[in-house]
Amino acid sequence: MGNDESKPDFQTCCTPMEVFDKQKVKAIVKQWLLFIAEYETLPNDIIALNFNLWEAVEENGQSCYTLELTGSKQYDAENDDWACEEDFDPRERNCDALQLSSEIPWEEVLNGLVEVLKELKKELKVISLFQVKHITVGFAEGDLIVIK
Secondary structure: OOOOOOOOOOOOOOOOOOOOOHHHHHHHEEEEEEHHHOOOOOOOOOOEEEEEEEEEOOOOOOOOEEEEEEEOOOOOOHHHHHHOOOOOOOOEEEOOOOOOEEOOOHHHHHHHHHHHHHHHHOOOOOHHHOOOOOOEEOOOOOOOOEEE
């Protein structure tokens, strides 16, 4: 991200949150999405976005849940494989500032992020990311939950 001081450094290593703090998670995700919206151009042919939850494992064996964003030119409500088509891959695809301890039950993480993204969809409805027709969230190996 260069030497531009106005851009947040999402590569900063964080200590994973031990509990799902909805307001803190929301603030982190909001800052990340606003950054992407400001510094990326979402192609007009992207009709769907997927927020992919995944478990990052550190060299020391510790793990945490984190979030990434990709976009696709296609969407299929009956088959979640559409999300594997990464036609939009933002430079800051990973929300590195969001690290949730893998000790938090995965269901709590997923349900919490569904709530956060639904709230942000309403609050940030004018940004290009929330103008797409379809938005989902889910773990890479699980079912996707429709946000929009």
